[in-house]
Amino acid sequence: MKLTILGCYAATPRTITNPTSQVLEIRDRMFLIDCGEGTQVQLRKNKIKFSKINHIFISHLHGDHVYGLVGLVSTYMLLNRVDDLHIYGPKGIKEIITLQLKLSNSWTNYNLYFHELESTESETVFEDEKVIVKTIPLKHRIYTNGYLFLEKFNERKLNIDAVQQYEIDQVYYKKIKYGGDITLEDGRVIPNTELTFDPDTPKSYAFCSDTLYNEDILPLIENVDVLYHESTFLESEAILAEKTMHSTAKEAARIALKANAKNLVLGHYSTRYESIQKFKDEAETIFPNVFLGDDGESFSF
Incomplete structure (x- = not known):
């Protein structure tokens, strides 16, 4: 299971940072999770064959998680894509993308399927013979889901x-x-x-994007191999985190500890901080296996 962070900073992109987007490779599947501005450039920089991406999962409709999507959809058209593309995200994502395609007269020459989500309960949104993907309902300023990726049992x-x-x-x-x-x-x-x-033990990955500290998700992510949890602020800005419905690095670590996660990857850092090392330092006071997500970083678990 390989995770490549294309971007993991909050709010506006900078010349040295990118908003949220990442690629998960699991059981010969390649999934794109969130699609902030600049995602397709980051895919090229990281030498990822994005023609292999057939399923895109969007957590919510704030711009730093979705503004790169129409560009990627359009680029696929220019590259003469023929494979179907499935997009999973909150209700409204179809309108956002198709309106831009309509007004620019840029309809795709491949099948584009939207799977719009409204449920506030966890649900299975994708399943094949190797992988299951379920939603993780989160608490943010607008309707938001994380995603849980589960390997099915391998062949012996x-x-x-x-x-x-x-x-x-x-x-x-x-x-x-x-x-x-x-x-x-x-x-x-x-x-x-x-x-x-005996086959390899099935692996699991939980992506928890923008969210207030929320213990309701614990039963869904219990014993997960890798937890990515947003950590927009340090503890010194805990009040601001609560006000904006985000989490601190320590709160992300508490979720990882209570969920009995094996590894924690931090991300979605506010750009107000000069260094992200303090996020790791704070989280490690609570949870031991902490990794700093950063643009271009890859992790294999």
Whole structure:
């Protein structure tokens, strides 16, 4: 599971920072999460093949999380994209994008699907044979969701030496990977445990963008492998965080600790601060495994 931070600063972009956007690569899937201004430039800078992105998840409709989306949609058209593109986000996102496409006479030459969200309860918004994506309802000034990405259980790993020892035909390999026992021609039943190794433990990633400190999300993100939680302010600006419905670095750490998360990635820093190191310092007083998200940083878990 690889996370690439394209941008993780709050409010207005600067020459040295970018607003929120990130790419999650999990089980051969590539998901774009939020799409702040400059996202497609950051995709190129980080050498990410964004033609592989077929699903985009938008947390809310504040500009620093969505203003890069119409540009990316239009660029896909210029590149003669043919694959379907699915966009998940709050009700209204379809109107925002299609109005711009309409007025610029720039309709896509590929299928563009919008999945508009309104529920204040967690719901499954995407599922295939490898990954499930669920919403994480957050508390912000407008309707906002985080997203929980869950790997499904992997296939078991073939023990090639054992398979060859019993001279098992390759036609049965798929059955074995899915946990099946094998009956040999002489009637012997070879249990699956002799033919395979345990699969890797499924991984999970929780993206919690702009939100007030909110313990209601704890049951949804319990035991998550990686938690990205916004940390717009330091504790010295805790009153401002509450007023603007954002979180501090310490509050992000408290959520990670109470959720029993394995790792915490901080982001969405206010640009008022000269250094982001203090965010890590404050969070580590509460939670041990803290990583500083920053533009262009990649993490593999």
